[in-house]
Amino acid sequence: MDSAQDIADSTDWLNTPLKDFAQLENALHCQICKEFYDTPMITSCAHTFCSKCIRTSLSADGKCPACRTADQASKLRNNWALQEVVATFQAARPEAISVARREQAEAAQAKRPGKRKRAVLDSDDMEEAAHEGRTTRSKSRRVAASQTSQTDPVEIDDTDAEDEFEPEQPDDGLVECLLGCGKRMMIEQVEPHLDRCEDEKKQERRARTRTPVSGLGSSRSASAQSTRPQDRISELNYSLLRDNAMRKKLEEIGIPGWGSKQLMVKRHTEWVNLWNANCDSNHPRTKRELLHDLDSWERTQGGRAPNTQTGLANGVMRKDFDGNGWASKNKDEFSRLIADARRKKSNPATASSPPKEADLPEDASKPALTGDEGSSSHFPPPSPPQPVYPQLPTEDSQPYADNPEAMASIREKVEAANAGRHIEPVMNAGFRSPDSHPHPEHVPFRAAAVDAMAPPPASLTRKPSDPPPGSQNPALLEQSHFGHDAEPASRKSSTDELAAQHRTSSPRDVSARLSSTPKKVPMFAVPQSPVTDFDNGVH
Amino acid sequence: MSSTPSTTQGTKSAGSSARSAANGNVIKRLQSELMAMMTSPTPGLSAFPSGSDITKWNATITGPTDTPYAGLTFKLTVSFPSNYPYAPPDVMFKTPIYHPNVDMAGRICLDILKKGGDGSEGAWSAVLNTGSVLLSIQSLLGEPNNASPLNGEAALLWDRDQAEYKKKVVARHQEPAEMDVDAA
Numbered sequence A: 001m002d003s004a005q006d007i008a009d010s011t012d013w014l015n016t017p018l019k020d021f022a023q024l025e026n027a028l029h030c031q032i033c034k035e036f037y038d039t040p041m042i043t044s045c046a047h048t049f050c051s052k053c054i055r056t057s058l059s060a061d062g063k064c065p066a067c068r069t070a071d072q073a074s075k076l077r078n079n080w081a082l083q084e085v086v087a088t089f090q091a092a093r094p095e096a097i098s099v100a101r102r103e104q105a106e107a108a109q110a111k112r113p114g115k116r117k118r119a120v121l122d123s124d125d126m127e128e129a130a131h132e133g134r135t136t137r138s139k140s141r142r143v144a145a146s147q148t149s150q151t152d153p154v155e156i157d158d159t160d161a162e163d164e165f166e167p168e169q170p171d172d173g174l175v176e177c178l179l180g181c182g183k184r185m186m187i188e189q190v191e192p193h194l195d196r197c198e199d200e201k202k203q204e205r206r207a208r209t210r211t212p213v214s215g216l217g218s219s220r221s222a223s224a225q226s227t228r229p230q231d232r233i234s235e236l237n238y239s240l241l242r243d244n245a246m247r248k249k250l251e252e253i254g255i256p257g258w259g260s261k262q263l264m265v266k267r268h269t270e271w272v273n274l275w276n277a278n279c280d281s282n283h284p285r286t287k288r289e290l291l292h293d294l295d296s297w298e299r300t301q302g303g304r305a306p307n308t309q310t311g312l313a314n315g316v317m318r319k320d321f322d323g324n325g326w327a328s329k330n331k332d333e334f335s336r337l338i339a340d341a342r343r344k345k346s347n348p349a350t351a352s353s354p355p356k357e358a359d360l361p362e363d364a365s366k367p368a369l370t371g372d373e374g375s376s377s378h379f380p381p382p383s384p385p386q387p388v389y390p391q392l393p394t395e396d397s398q399p400y401a402d403n404p405e406a407m408a409s410i411r412e413k414v415e416a417a418n419a420g421r422h423i424e425p426v427m428n429a430g431f432r433s434p435d436s437h438p439h440p441e442h443v444p445f446r447a448a449a450v451d452a453m454a455p456p457p458a459s460l461t462r463k464p465s466d467p468p469p470g471s472q473n474p475a476l477l478e479q480s481h482f483g484h485d486a487e488p489a490s491r492k493s494s495t496d497e498l499a500a501q502h503r504t505s506s507p508r509d510v511s512a513r514l515s516s517t518p519k520k521v522p523m524f525a526v527p528q529s530p531v532t533d534f535d536n537g538v539h
Numbered sequence B: 001m002s003s004t005p006s007t008t009q010g011t012k013s014a015g016s017s018a019r020s021a022a023n024g025n026v027i028k029r030l031q032s033e034l035m036a037m038m039t040s041p042t043p044g045l046s047a048f049p050s051g052s053d054i055t056k057w058n059a060t061i062t063g064p065t066d067t068p069y070a071g072l073t074f075k076l077t078v079s080f081p082s083n084y085p086y087a088p089p090d091v092m093f094k095t096p097i098y099h100p101n102v103d104m105a106g107r108i109c110l111d112i113l114k115k116g117g118d119g120s121e122g123a124w125s126a127v128l129n130t131g132s133v134l135l136s137i138q139s140l141l142g143e144p145n146n147a148s149p150l151n152g153e154a155a156l157l158w159d160r161d162q163a164e165y166k167k168k169v170v171a172r173h174q175e176p177a178e179m180d181v182d183a184a
Helices: A021-027 A051-061 A080-109 A115-147 A187-202 A215-219 A222-227 A243-252 A261-280 A287-300 A307-314 A323-329 A331-346 A348-352 A361-365 A367-374 A394-401 A404-418 A440-453 A469-481 A491-504 A507-516 A529-536 B003-012 B014-020 B024-039 B130-142 B152-160 B162-172 B177-183
Strands: A040-042 A048-050 B045-049 B056-062 B073-079 B090-093
Touching: A021 A080, A040 A051, A040 A080, A048 A051, A051 A261, A243 A261, A261 A287, A287 B024, A323 A331, B024 B045, B024 B130, B045 B130, B056 B130, B073 B130, B152 B162
Parallel strands: none
Antiparallel strands: A040 A048, B045 B056, B056 B073, B073 B090
16 A cells, blocks of 8 residues: 555556556556546547547547548447446456565565465455445445436446436436437437527527537536536537637637637637547536646647747647748747848848958958958858858857958968968967968968867867767878978967868868867767768769 | 546546546547556567656667668657557657668658548557557568658669668668667
């Protein structure tokens, strides 16, 4: 009687002599919610699920989850026999599990030869317990059957808990309205109902909510009716209803009527499922409790749900994504982006780095170069002097594009390099001076060497998918072949040179750099050898 | 026995139970799926919540023998929507994989990963679970659906040259050992 009370799980049986009971218990679970069947309903394809589960599932896709046959919620029927089995099993379970555990403990304690005998004895006990449950159950069942009355066949577990529980239960042995209005009643009630049902149809189903479902309706007080929902409600023809009509409908049945029409439709569907599942149940709950359920639906999946999951990740990908709603909701953002893009297009150089001219007047003398440099993160260079490299990781050059000082410094150096001048890198305190070389074409190699040799910045190398060090050897060899010192440059100058490298690097360097900077796509760094997969892999 | 405590508790501590009921059904269902996967594991498959959020799982699949993927291990992420199991989980390959029905970003084209309903051909069903989804993906490795490829080249190559295909599979694959470190 310890943890078995807290969370019953089929795995409780696994280490006991009754381990096959795990299978049995699993067989009594609904396949949708994986819990014990709660008001099991049988579909037209003879599969069984909890009422709420199958109703929700059918309203999602209209098919039986087990065999994918099309089905309708109105065709569901209670599976009373299974409900009884589940209730009996649940009632017998605590005792059975404690017996099984005691047995297990004793078996573990002393492996006596008497074990087998005991097992037989205990399982007998248990069977007896189950049998007792069975007799009371079948007794009450018999009573229910003989009276065709409203005696609840399953009343063992919680008769005392539900004080307002009334034993009348109209669902046993009822027949459905022949006109197909979905209501169930006792056979004697069918004829009077048929007349009414016809009238009702003529009246455009207006009186539906007030019409007694069965003979009980007339005998029961109005207050009882209000606490114990009887009438199943049906989904509306949502496409025919306009927003306001829809809102009115929702408020008529007493559920919140705010939000977009799409949300109202979802809420109404949820409510219909809640309500009808409650009608199926042997222990109907009050409308207040149902509303509470609807409220928690609202918070998790409805209008007040956190938008993280359904917002971008799934929402945009879905086919029924509400594009108009999304567009109007984000109109401000969109128009701002459009305006930005227009501005950039009309004046790419100034748009991407506006403060540049002001900071560096001498740059204006070289418009081609600055234009190229300033917009490199957004546009390909107008006349690429290098072999084409498809996409450089733009994140790398991005920080400088937003930093006028860095941009200016880069531009200065590039300019100097092009002119063949020697440049002195700006240095942070504490860094050694890098050896400098007059020839601009050395720059990329040194940058690669710095990448490989210098104690690398954490942001670049601590990523999980960094290639093994061996993969950077080509760059190293290259470097020593050219006779450069692998002296670690200052951080500042190395970044400058990295930026410069973008302009003068060969494709090999590009791939080497790509493989060593897996910032955004840790597991998808482009492999080094098969880069050509898609281009010429088809031969 | 089981319904009695829940009703009394529900009235007593409605506030706290309501807050934790944020996808309470989803959490319950995922817990029992997890329990089932732990107690009866399928060889070659594993799945476990990646962090404190039980709706985000990491999973591994071992490539089936007698396929080009034999002996390779693939990591995936599984994230469950708030209306799970009425909508399918979102499954992505995190290990790079060369496969006709998986694109470069790891997205998988598989009918049971799409929601069904009127007009759409999705085959997700509420009785499926994480184990069955992973099993389907595992068998997709050995039996690609070349009729609707995401990676057209792989689809062509699968029919034309299995040896070359296998080479590409191995070239694309990266051992996910680093991801383990990441997760731990």
